[in-house]
Amino acid sequence: xxxxxxxxxxxxxxxxxxxxxxxxxxxxxxxxxxxxxxxxxxxxxxxxxxxxxxxxxxxxxxxxxxxxxxxxxxxxxxxxxxxxxxxxxxxxxxxxxxxxxxxxxxxxxxxxxxxxxxxxxxxxxxxxxxxxxxxxxxxxxxxxxxxxxxxxxxxxxxxxxxxxxxxxxxxxxxxxxxxxxxxxxxxxxxxxxxxxxxxxxxxxxxxxxxxxxxxxxxxxxxxxxxxxxxxxxxxxxxxxxxxxxxxxxxxxxxxxxxxxxxxxxxxxxxxxxxxxxxxxxxxxxxxxxxxxxxxxxxxxxxxxxxxxxxxxxxxxxxxxxxxxxxxxxxxxxxxxxxxxxxxxxxxxxxxxxxxxxx
Amino acid sequence: xxxxxxxxxxxxxxxxxxxxxxxxxxxxxxxxxxxxxxxxxxxxxxxxxxxxxxxxxxxxxxxxxxxxxxxxxxxxxxxxxxxxxxxxxxxxxxxxxxxxxxxxxxxxxxxxxxxxxxxxxxxxxxxxxxxxxxxxxxxxxxxxxxxxxxxxxxxxxxxxxxxxxxxxxxxxxxxxxxxxxxxxxxxxxxxxxxxxxxxxxxxxxxxxxxxxxxxxxxxxxxxxxxxxxxxxxxxxxxxxxxxxxxxxxxxxxxxxxxxxxxxxxxxxxxxxxxxxxxxxxxxxxxxxxxxxxxxxxxxxxxxxxxxxxxx
Amino acid sequence: xxxxxxxxxxxxxxxxxxxxxxxxxxxxxxxxxxxxxxxxxxxxxxxxxxxxxxxxxxxxxxxxxxxxxxxxxxxxxxxxxxxxxxxxxxxxxxxxxxxxxxxxxxxxxxxxxxxxxxxxxxxxxxxxxxxxxxxxxxxxxxxxxxxxxxxxxxxxxxxxxxxxxxxxxxxxxxxxxxxxxxxxxxxxxxxxxxxxxxxxxxxxxxxxxxxxxxxxxxxxxxxxxxxxxxxxxxxxxxxxxxxxxxxxxxxxxxxxxxxxxxxxxx
Numbered sequence: 048x049x050x051x052x053x054x055x056x057x058x059x060x061x062x063x064x065x066x067x068x069x070x071x072x073x074x075x076x077x078x079x080x081x082x083x084x085x086x087x088x089x090x091x092x093x094x095x096x097x098x099x100x101x102x103x104x105x106x107x108x109x110x111x112x113x114x115x116x117x118x119x120x121x122x123x124x125x126x127x128x129x130x131x132x133x134x135x136x137x138x139x140x141x142x143x144x145x146x147x148x149x150x151x152x153x154x155x156x157x158x159x160x161x162x163x164x165x166x167x168x169x170x171x172x173x174x175x176x177x178x179x180x181x182x183x184x185x186x187x188x189x190x191x192x193x194x195x196x197x198x199x200x201x202x203x204x205x206x207x208x209x210x211x212x213x214x215x216x217x218x219x220x221x222x223x224x225x226x227x228x229x230x231x232x233x234x235x236x237x238x239x240x241x242x243x244x245x246x247x248x249x250x251x252x253x254x255x256x257x258x259x260x261x262x263x264x265x266x267x268x269x270x271x272x273x274x275x276x277x278x279x280x281x282x283x284x285x286x287x288x289x290x291x292x293x294x295x296x297x298x299x300x301x302x303x304x305x306x307x308x309x310x311x312x313x314x315x316x317x318x319x320x321x322x323x324x325x326x327x328x329x330x331x332x333x334x335x336x337x338x339x340x341x342x343x344x345x346x347x348x349x350x351x352x353x354x355x356x357x358x359x360x361x362x363x364x365x366x367x368x369x370x371x372x373x374x375x376x377x378x379x380x381x382x383x384x385x386x387x388x389x390x391x392x393x394x395x396x397x398x399x400x401x402x403x404x405x
Numbered sequence: 406x407x408x409x410x411x412x413x414x415x416x417x418x419x420x421x422x423x424x425x426x427x428x429x430x431x432x433x434x435x436x437x438x439x440x441x442x443x444x445x446x447x448x449x450x451x452x453x454x455x456x457x458x459x460x461x462x463x464x465x466x467x468x469x470x471x472x473x474x475x476x477x478x479x480x481x482x483x484x485x486x487x488x489x490x491x492x493x494x495x496x497x498x499x500x501x502x503x504x505x506x507x508x509x510x511x512x513x514x515x516x517x518x519x520x521x522x523x524x525x526x527x528x529x530x531x532x533x534x535x536x537x538x539x540x541x542x543x544x545x546x547x548x549x550x551x552x553x554x555x556x557x558x559x560x561x562x563x564x565x566x567x568x569x570x571x572x573x574x575x576x577x578x579x580x581x582x583x584x585x586x587x588x589x590x591x592x593x594x595x596x597x598x599x600x601x602x603x604x605x606x607x608x609x610x611x612x613x614x615x616x617x618x619x620x621x622x623x624x625x626x627x628x629x630x631x632x633x634x635x636x637x638x639x640x641x642x643x644x645x646x647x648x649x650x651x652x653x654x655x656x657x658x659x660x661x662x663x664x665x666x667x668x669x670x671x672x673x674x675x676x677x678x679x680x681x682x683x684x685x686x687x688x689x690x691x692x693x694x695x696x697x698x699x700x701x702x703x704x705x706x707x708x709x710x711x712x713x714x715x716x
Numbered sequence: 717x718x719x720x721x722x723x724x725x726x727x728x729x730x731x732x733x734x735x736x737x738x739x740x741x742x743x744x745x746x747x748x749x750x751x752x753x754x755x756x757x758x759x760x761x762x763x764x765x766x767x768x769x770x771x772x773x774x775x776x777x778x779x780x781x782x783x784x785x786x787x788x789x790x791x792x793x794x795x796x797x798x799x800x801x802x803x804x805x806x807x808x809x810x811x812x813x814x815x816x817x818x819x820x821x822x823x824x825x826x827x828x829x830x831x832x833x834x835x836x837x838x839x840x841x842x843x844x845x846x847x848x849x850x851x852x853x854x855x856x857x858x859x860x861x862x863x864x865x866x867x868x869x870x871x872x873x874x875x876x877x878x879x880x881x882x883x884x885x886x887x888x889x890x891x892x893x894x895x896x897x898x899x900x901x902x903x904x905x906x907x908x909x910x911x912x913x914x915x916x917x918x919x920x921x922x923x924x925x926x927x928x929x930x931x932x933x934x935x936x937x938x939x940x941x942x943x944x945x946x947x948x949x950x951x952x953x954x955x956x957x958x959x960x961x962x963x964x965x966x967x968x969x970x971x972x973x974x975x976x977x978x979x980x981x982x
Contacts (some may be wrong), residue, residue, distance in 0.1 A: 109417070109886050129417055129889045142887035146905045155901070159892030207891065416813075418885025418898035425810020425822060428803035428866060432825045435863040439840030440832070446843055457846055507743075510736040517729065528975055533744050535917075535971040537924035539941045540960040543948055544747035547754065547957075553763045554750060584747065587740070616730055645833020647927055652948065662835040669839050669931065679843070682836045689833065 053121070055085040055243040056106065056211050061115030063101055075101040076112070077267040083211070084260070088237050088244045090275075092254040093264030094290070099247045102264075103213050106245070107136045119210055130159070135204035136213040139220070141196045143188035149199050150175070150184035156207045174206035177236065194225045201233075205240060214246040218253065230257055251291050255279065263287050281320075284404040288334035295340065295373050299331040299402070308333065310368030311393065320401045332403050339399035340375035342366055344385050348392040355385045366393055440686070446679035458675050466680035486664070490684065493660040496575070496650075497643035500582040504590035504639050505632065507583075512591050512631070513624065516598035527595065534588045542648045545581050546572065549653070573655030581649030586642055590635035597631030598624075629703050637696040641689055661685050748964060755957035762952050772958035782959065785943040792858045792929075792939060793922040799858075800865035801873075801915045805907065807866070808874040829864035837864065838931040845932065852934025860932055861922040868921050869914035872978060876910030877903075909977050916974035920967050 063076040075098045083089045091099040104110040106117055108129030117125040124132055135156070144152050150171050157167045175181045178198035188196055197217060204212055214233070218226045234257055237244045248254055254261050255275040262272045263286075271283045282288035285296055298309035307313045314333075342352065342364045353372060354365040362382050366373045373393060385391070450461040473483035515526045533541060547553055549571040556568040571577055601624065609619045625632075647662035654660075661681060668678025755773070759766035776782050807826065811819055829837060841860045842852075850856055884906075888898045904911075926941040933942050940963060947956045 107886075107890055109890070128894075129886075130892045130894050136887070136890045138883045138887055140881055140883050142881060142883040144884060144888070144902060146908075155888070155893070156891030159897065203887075203891065416882075416885075417889030418893070418895065418902060419882065420809035420813060420895075420899070420903070422810050422813040422815075422818065424806040425814065426806070428807035428810070429822055429825065431803055432828070432863060432866065435841065435844075435859060436825060436828050436832075436837070439837065439844045442843045442847055443836065443840045507736075507740050510730070510733040511740045513730065514733040514737040524979070529741065530744070532968060532971060533748070535920050535924075536748070536964050536967045537926070537941055537960075539924075539926045539945060539948075540751060540964055541747070543944070543956065543960060544751045546948065546952070547750055547763055548747055550763050552761070557763070584743070587744065620730055641831060642833065645835050647835050662833065665835050665839060666931075669842060675843065678839060682839060685833055685836055689831065693831070 053085060054082040054118075055087075055120060056081075056083040056245070057116075057118040057121075058082075058102065058106070059116045059118070061102065061105060061112045061117065063098075063105060063110060063112050074267045076105070078115070079267070079269055080115075081262055081269060081272065083243055083245060086241045086243055087259040088234070088246070088257060090254040090258030090261045091245065091247045091264060092251060092258075092261050092291075093249065095249055097264040098267040099262075099264045100215055103136070103215055103245065103247050106211070107134055107213050108132050109136075133209055134211045134213060135207050135209040136215060137197075137200045137204050137217045139216045141188075141200040141220075143196055143199055143203075145188055147187075148184065149180065149186050149188065149191070152188070152199060153184075153203045153206050156203060160207070170206050174202040177205065177239070178202040178232075193221055194229065197221065197229060198232075201236065205236070205242065208240075209242065211243045211245060214244060216247055216249070218248070219250075226253075233257060255291070261291075263290065265290075282334055282401065282403055285332050285334065288401070288403050293337050293374065294334040295337065296403075297333045297335065297400070299333045301327065301329065301331070306331075310370055311373075314395075314400060317397045318395045318400045320398050332405055333400045334403045335395055335400050337363075337374045337376040339396040340373060341377055341394045341396070342375045342382060342385070342391050343394070344382055344389055345392040346390055348390040350391050350393060352385060352387050352389045352391050354387050355382075355389075364391075366391060443679045443682050446676055447683045449676050449679075451674050451676050456673065456675065463676075466676040469677050470680060470684065486681070489659055489661060489664055490688070493644055494688070496579055496582065496660060497640050497646075499579055500586065500643045501590070501636050501639045503579070503583050504587050505636065507587060508590035508594050508635060509625075509628075509632075512594035512598050512628070515591075515595055516601070517603065523599070527592070530588050530591050530595075538585060538648055541584060542581050542652050545577065545584060546652055549577050549580070572653065575654065577653035577655075578650045578660070581653040582643045582646055585646070585649060586639040589638040589642070593634035593638060594628050594631035597628040601627045630700065633696065633700050633703060637692060640692060644688065644692075645685060751957050752961045752964070755954055755961045757954045757957075760953055762954050762957060772954045773962075776955050776958050776962075781938075782940075782943060785938050785940045788854055788937060789923055789940040792854055792861055793919050795858050796861035796865050796922045797869075797915050797918045799862040800869045800918045801911055803862070804866050804869035804873055804914060804918075805911060807870055808877050808907075809903075811874065812877065826867050826870060830867055834927045838928045841928065842931045852932055853937040856932045856934065857929050857937050857939065860928050861925060864925075864928070865918035865921050869918040872913040872917070872974075873907055873910040876907050880906050913974045913978050916970050916977075920970050924963070924967060 058079060058081040061076055061079045062074070064072045064074050067073055077098075079098070079102060081089075081102075091102060093099045101110060105112045105125070108124070108127065112125060115125075116123055119133065124134075144155065147155065153171045153174050154167050157170055162170070171184070172181070175184055178201055180195060180198050180202065183191065183195065183199075188199065191199065197220075200217070217233070218229050221229060230253060233244070233246070246253075246257065258275055260272060261275050261278050262269050263278060264270070265284070265286045271278055271287050273281075278287065279291050282291065282294070288294040289296065297311070299306050299314070300309070301307075305313050306319075342362075351367045352364055353367050354363075356363045357379050360379050362375070362377055362379045362385065364375045364377075364382070364385065366375065375393070446458050447466050448462055448464065449458040450463050450465065452459050470486050471482060472480050473485075474480050511530075515523055515530075518526060548555060550556070551568040551570060551572065553572075555571070556565075559565045560568065605627070606619050606623055609623045614622070644660075645662050646660055647666060650660040650663050651666075656663075661684075665678050665681045665685070668674045668681065672678075754762050754765075756768050756770070757765055758769035758771065807822070811822060814822060838860075841856075844850075845852060845856050880903075884902060885898055888902045893901065924941065925939075926945060929937070929939045929942050930945065933939065938946075940959070944956060944959055944963075947953075947959070
């Protein structure tokens with residue numbers, strides 16, 4: 048996707064370490080750079096403790112980076128205190144002020160900008176109707192459901208019309224059903240307001256369904272950035288392949304121009320994805336999605352089925368490769384009657400294997 | 406706009422440690438400084454006239470704790486003050502033990518009520534603590550009086566023919582001390598008992614234990630931290646009590662506090678009063694050290710509660 | 717719960733604990749009831765009941781010395797409450813941001829007035845004031861009361877402060893509030909119930925104090941408890957009971973309000 052618009056936010060070489068109780072240091076962010084296009088929905092994805100929330104807090108001004116620069120529309124903001132930055136945050140715990148009504152909560156940020164009274168009232172109403180809570184302005188936060196509190200937190204941040212809205216795992220406290228609804232709601236809000244959203248999550252489904260772009264974090268570094276589909280189809284590293292969707296990781300060795308997978312044997316050239324990096328005479332890892340693996344019953348096959356589970360119309364099979372295992376997901380019809388202990392052969396869909404970095 | 410300064414207040418709104426400085430300074434001036442003055446005074450000489458001290462170093466106040474001088478100047482061992490210290494410690498220990506015996510049943514009984522009742526009952530236990538100690542002590546001046554309600558009742562029932570003298574005895578002092586500090590024993594034991602999982606008692610019954618065995622072998626060990634905390638919370642203030650011995654003991658059963666008060670009042674011997682105070686502080690410190698040691702040992706045995714949480 | 721409620725309850729009960737509890741509660745309250753009851757006795761001899769009267773209340777309320785003592789007590793309690801609450805609020809905030817060593821030291825200092833025997837604290841303060849030639853009276857009592865009111869004011873404020881979700885402050889800063897605005901519009905309102913509860917407790921502690929006031933009263937600093945002590949020493953009349961009843965009433969009412977605030981706002 049070409050990005051002609053200037054980036055709303057630019058993070059350049061940001062690092063941040065925290066002292067550990069044992070006296071050591073953890074590198075929460077290690078030389079992280081990221082560019083977020085204006086009006087886009089960026090998702091920071093990664094397991095807990097990978098640094099994604101730290102980056103969000105550095106952008107908000109709640110943490111100060113040890114090194115690097117953060118630019119908002121081309122201007123450095125990393126020296127500006129949190130209360131002066133034109134970015135706002137939706138907190139994981141919502142952080143609604145318990146002693147204020149919903150309307151007062153939303154008005155708070157506007158009053159900090161010293162807006163005239165009528166304008167505050169007007170904007171509070173607009174924000175409430177944006178999140179469809181127009182009738183609840185007089186309630187206290189503790190009189191609202193979790194989903195409603197979430198909307199108030201959103202309205203409170205959006206009312207200030209920030210340059211960038213930061214969302215820190217905003218849906219993690221909601222139950223599954225509500226979460227689906229709120230995902231659509233967030234997407235709608237982002238499209239209606241044209242505000243740049245940066246959302247932190249550890250839930251890959253959430254990242255895939257909401258983000259225009261996904262930045263995948265692994266131990267303090269961004270390992271891949273791109274549109275969700277792109278990241279799914281073309282994982283750059285073993286970690287990305289494994290974290291986004293499921294993947295089988297194969298050990299590949301190359302000898303005399305032929306690539307072999309440990310436990311399987313030579314891999315024909317047409318199995319490799321066309322745009323994958325070229326193979327050299329070295330150790331490699333290859334990723335293949337379970338749905339690209341076919342397990343066929345074969346009495347004289349080289350492998351043993353460890354487990355075969357039929358879920359709906361699908362067969363989920365686990366095959367013993369000696370040192371490790373291979374998982375497949377295929378239509379049940381292809382392998383009717385297969386059970387664990389059976390002998391089998393495996394094959395890959397052409398163009399489905401990708402070389403990934405360790 | 407490049408700025409090299411780091412963002413101030415990385416933890417916004419949580420304030421700073423210096424918010425506590427005025428309070429600390431105040432306490433240094435009005436809690437620590439008085440103790441230092443006492444310590445200094447205890448090494449100074451007695452003022453010839455009026456209040457205060459004479460700025461002349463001496464160990465005389467500490468010598469006076471153990472020895473007295475006759476008019477001829479001969480120095481001999483005088484057990485008066487040692488005896489008073491001993492009395493104070495004994496009274497305080499008796500007080501703590503009596504409080505303990507009363508507190509265990511009531512603490513356990515409250516802990517086994519429903520949460521609503523528990524709140525109310527605990528509140529009822531705390532109310533006396535928040536009322537004036539003077540008035541609570543005065544109440545027993547009335548009750549233990551020769552023609553007070555107890556003697557009236559005993560005579561009315563024909564149990565005794567003449568009033569029993571209860572007021573101005575060691576008995577009256579101890580009753581007053583128990584009454585003053587009983588809530589301090591009940592509350593920590595209750596706090597321990599409330600956290601006790603009574604399913605453990607059910608398991609013990611299931612294994613064939615009788616009520617007495619369950620109480621002795623399951624419940625009491627579990628509330629041990631509360632008992633230790635309660636013991637110290639009663640013992641320390643009892644040791645420094647002024648009002649109960651003053652109003653109920655009637656001068657016949659002086660405790661340390663009354664002797665100290667006398668040095669700063671009628672006797673006008675401030676250095677000696679200061680030395681007595683230092684001794685009281687030493688005893689309190691020793692009691693605390695013993696308490697912490699016992700509490701640590703209990704904690705290590707795995708009763709599983711921190712003592713700090715009870716204090 | 718697996719066991720039926722009835723069985724569980726009876727197994728939890730130990731024989732005699734109920735009656736002993738009743739006796740202990742009687743022990744805690746009956747003496748105070750006697751104080752109150754005899755305040756309506758028309759006989760000059762407190763413990764010999766003659767008839768019902770309000771005369772003693774009329775008499776003590778009309779007494780100039782008592783009025784002065786009451787005014788002294790209220791003034792001391794009010795000022796030391798305000799001072800101790802301000803200092804305790806600062807301490808509560810400061811304690812959370814102190815490093816471990818500093819916090820332990822500060823905590824020992826704050827709690828010291830509760831551990832040091834009151835008589836030692838009283839004569840120590842007396843010696844200090846005499847040493848620096850500070851005139852004894854209402855002011856000296858106020859200063860000393862503030863010191864031992866601080867721990868009582870601190871506990872509910874600290875409990876309240878610790879219950880606040882830290883991201884609330886971050887949210888306020890994120891929405892554009894600076895440190896002072898956060899303190900004024902977020903921290904203080906959130907602490908308000910704790911501050912009120914702490915203030916009420918500090919007020920009672922000051923109002924009821926006898927020993928420190930007794931030693932620091934000087935010429936013009938007689939407080940109500942000091943006056944009552946003098947009455948008890950001289951001649952016990954139902955007037956003492958009437959005054960005591962009023963003081964008891966004040967304490968009970970204030971502590972009840974504090975308790976209600978504490979549980980309602982949790």
